[in-house]
Amino acid sequence: MQFLYSGLTSGSVYGLVALGFNIIYNTTGIINFAQGEFVMIGGMLIYTLFAVMGLPFPIAFIGAVGGAFVMGILFEKVFIRLTKIKNELNLITVTIAASIIIRDLAMHFWGRDSLPVKEFIPVFNIQLPGGVMSSQSILVIAVSLFVAFGLNMFLKKSKYGKAMRASFDDPIAAETCGINVSNIRVMSFGVAALLGAVAGVIIAPIMFVTYDDGIMTGLKGFAAAILGGMGNFGAAIAGGLLLGILESFSASIIPSGLKDAVAFIVILIILFVKPDGLFGKKKVHRV
Amino acid sequence: MRKLNPTLFLICAIAVVGIGFGVENEYYLGVATLMMINALNAAAFNILLGYTGIISMGQAAFFGIGAYIGAIVSVKLGLHPMFAVIIAPAVAFAIAWVVGYPVLKLHGHYLAMATLGFGMIIYIFMNEFDFITGGPSGFMGIGNFSLFGLELDTEKAFYIFMSGFFLLSIFLYEIFDKSFLHYKLKFIKNSESACRSYGINVIRTKLMVFSTVAAITALNGVFYTYYTHFISPVSFSFTYSIGLLCMAIVGGLGYISGGIIGAITLGFIPEVFATFEDFEMIIYGGLLAIVVMFFPGGIAGTLKKLVKKNA
Numbered sequence: 156m157q158f159l160y161s162g163l164t165s166g167s168v169y170g171l172v173a174l175g176f177n178i179i180y181n182t183t184g185i186i187n188f189a190q191g192e193f194v195m196i197g198g199m200l201i202y203t204l205f206a207v208m209g210l211p212f213p214i215a216f217i218g219a220v221g222g223a224f225v226m227g228i229l230f231e232k233v234f235i236r237l238t239k240i241k242n243e244l245n246l247i248t249v250t251i252a253a254s255i256i257i258r259d260l261a262m263h264f265w266g267r268d269s270l271p272v273k274e275f276i277p278v279f280n281i282q283l284p285g286g287v288m289s290s291q292s293i294l295v296i297a298v299s300l301f302v303a304f305g306l307n308m309f310l311k312k313s314k315y316g317k318a319m320r321a322s323f324d325d326p327i328a329a330e331t332c333g334i335n336v337s338n339i340r341v342m343s344f345g346v347a348a349l350l351g352a353v354a355g356v357i358i359a360p361i362m363f364v365t366y367d368d369g370i371m372t373g374l375k376g377f378a379a380a381i382l383g384g385m386g387n388f389g390a391a392i393a394g395g396l397l398l399g400i401l402e403s404f405s406a407s408i409i410p411s412g413l414k415d416a417v418a419f420i421v422i423l424i425i426l427f428v429k430p431d432g433l434f435g436k437k438k439v440h441r442v
Numbered sequence: 443m444r445k446l447n448p449t450l451f452l453i454c455a456i457a458v459v460g461i462g463f464g465v466e467n468e469y470y471l472g473v474a475t476l477m478m479i480n481a482l483n484a485a486a487f488n489i490l491l492g493y494t495g496i497i498s499m500g501q502a503a504f505f506g507i508g509a510y511i512g513a514i515v516s517v518k519l520g521l522h523p524m525f526a527v528i529i530a531p532a533v534a535f536a537i538a539w540v541v542g543y544p545v546l547k548l549h550g551h552y553l554a555m556a557t558l559g560f561g562m563i564i565y566i567f568m569n570e571f572d573f574i575t576g577g578p579s580g581f582m583g584i585g586n587f588s589l590f591g592l593e594l595d596t597e598k599a600f601y602i603f604m605s606g607f608f609l610l611s612i613f614l615y616e617i618f619d620k621s622f623l624h625y626k627l628k629f630i631k632n633s634e635s636a637c638r639s640y641g642i643n644v645i646r647t648k649l650m651v652f653s654t655v656a657a658i659t660a661l662n663g664v665f666y667t668y669y670t671h672f673i674s675p676v677s678f679s680f681t682y683s684i685g686l687l688c689m690a691i692v693g694g695l696g697y698i699s700g701g702i703i704g705a706i707t708l709g710f711i712p713e714v715f716a717t718f719e720d721f722e723m724i725i726y727g728g729l730l731a732i733v734v735m736f737f738p739g740g741i742a743g744t745l746k747k748l749v750k751k752n753a
Contacts, residue, residue, distance in 0.1 A: 186551040234731060240738040243550050244497060248691055249734045251684060255727030263721075370680065374558070381555055416566040419559035426556045427544040 156285025158403045164292040164361070166399020167299035168194075171354035172376025173383060173391035174303060175347040180385050182323050182343035185246045189230065189254035191373020192261075193348040197223050197355025198364035199261060202270045212275040220352045227348025231341045254369065262366040269363035295357050302353060303392040310388070319343060371415070378422045384432025393434060444620040450699050454612055458605040468597040475601050475669055477709040478608040479662050484689035485615055485701030486658045491687070492695030493624060494651050495631030496546065497554050499683050500561030504534045504656040506568060506678030508663025513581040513673055514574070523587045526664045534660030538653040546648045561683055568675040580674030587668035600669055607665070611658075615698045627651065628696070688726070692733045694740025703741050 172190055179187045200219035204210050210218070234253045238245055276294060280287040310316035321329040322336040330336050375398065383394025398418055405417040425432065461474050483505060490496045508530040515526040545556045568575045587594045587603070594600045618624060626647065630637050634644050667673055685708070693704025711729070712722045737744045
């Protein structure tokens with residue numbers, strides 16, 4: 156049971172990152188390889204605002220998440236907007252280039268060391284059947300479920316959410332209906348960065364923040380998104396949780412160093428057997 | 443087959459010979475040797491991505507497999523380096539065939555994720571299976587490469603050997619570029635469905651290309667091992683796969699010269715900007731971003747356009 160609980164915690168984080176991948180993919184069709192970097196930036200900003208400057212937590216949280224939001228918008232305006240030929244390969248590559256730049260800037264700002272962030276909620280352990288769970292883990296799980304639910308409602312019910320989905324389905328038709336598609340694209344990057352930063356903030360006290368965290372987090376989140384199936388928010392969270400649980404269970408039977416390999420082996424198997432993900436819809440390829 | 447264009451070969455030959463005679467400093471010879479290994483890898487990667495349209499983010503794994511086989515042959519088995527030269531490409535070819543069979547049916551970011559996953563798995567195995575690979579600290583004391591009884595024990599000797607291999611490879615790449623196979627691959631890149639309707643076995647061709655490139659990369663890995671005498675998993679991480687992608691794209695996708703130009707350009711950055719300490723990665727990323735954003739053909743493509751305009 157203990158493995159289940161720790162799996163749920165890391166799985167929630169993967170799920171949040173996977174959500175970020177999904178939002179951008181759903182509105183623009185781009186896979187953003189810098190998504191992990193947003194998580195790292197969230198953690199770093201909360202370190203600066205909360206741990207170093209000593210701001211009250213709510214203000215620091217808003218600052219960190221807002222900062223990431225602005226960064227996401229700039230990211231789209233600079234890297235995606237200016238790319239001349241927007242094919243899949245170029246867009247993937249430009250996000251890789253951007254992630255290299257962000258990571259290195261972060262290294263110059265915050266240095267190479269792992270930075271500690273102190274807890275922002277009281278820490279206590281809760282006795283659950285078959286194991287214990289810390290209050291922080293519960294916070295992580297609660298926040299990610301809440302965010303996933305809220306986001307789903309936002310996209311299904313609100314005007315902006317519908318506009319977002321419309322501009323992915325058919326940008327030209329959406330434009331004709333008076334939707335500003337390019338604004339929607341910018342927004343989707345902003346929201347994805349914001350989600351990444353939320354994930355970064357809530358895990359900061361559990362794991363330290365290091366400038367190169369983004370690579371692994373991003374890859375695992377991507378794996379979770381593919382596992383669940385691209386284009387579906389519930390599936391992203393489910394994929395994340397499943398990946399987290401599989402990882403932590405496997406840590407109990409094989410050497411812990413091989414834990415990271417599990418995520419990728421699972422992904423390879425999924426891609427061979429059911430490339431559209433566990434919960435994804437089958438896509439028809441047009442010639 | 444079209445007529446061969448000797449320009450690239452001649453430029454490379456002059457550069458290689460010039461460096462061989464003009465440079466005595468061992469450090470710079472070393473930089474040139476590593477650049478040649480990277481250039482060959484990047485050119486091979488270019489055949490995958492630029493010609494056939496297979497985006498593989500796990501090439502470092504094949505490079506690593508080659509390097510580790512070289513190290514094991516030398517340190518653990520104590521055999522002649524030629525064994526590694528024969529075994530490594532064969533093993534890489536076989537692994538690529540097995541992995542490629544399911545993976546190459548995927549496209550776009552699914553393919554990127556699958557190859558990336560394969561690369562990560564191999565990387566993690568290198569770190570964890572320390573009874574075979576020496577774990578994170580890797581292999582030390584790898585012997586010298588020897589050829590027909592000649593031991594390549596100095597920096598210079600290895601440089602001469604490597605430049606010979608480099609020029610031979612460029613010559614072969616050039617033949618490939620002018621052959622009909624090249625049209626077949628570009629056809630696959632442009633439209634697999636159209637290819638299929640012309641009766642080309644797309645999967646088999648892609649598999650063949652993927653495995654051959656893996657074998658070439660592994661062979662380069664063997665040379666890398668015998669050159670550095672020390673390997674550890676860090677050299678074969680995700681970063682190296684991304685590095686190859688950067689080299690091919692900055693140099694120019696779909697041109698044989700692309701991989702070579704890219705490897706030289708990006709190889710120079712750490713040397714030239716060494717005074718800026720840690721800013722080389724920013725310059726690296728910035729250059730990649732600028733090329734992708736504004737010069738989609740890479741350096742080779744942009745040069746070609748300029749030449750055409752003037753002619």
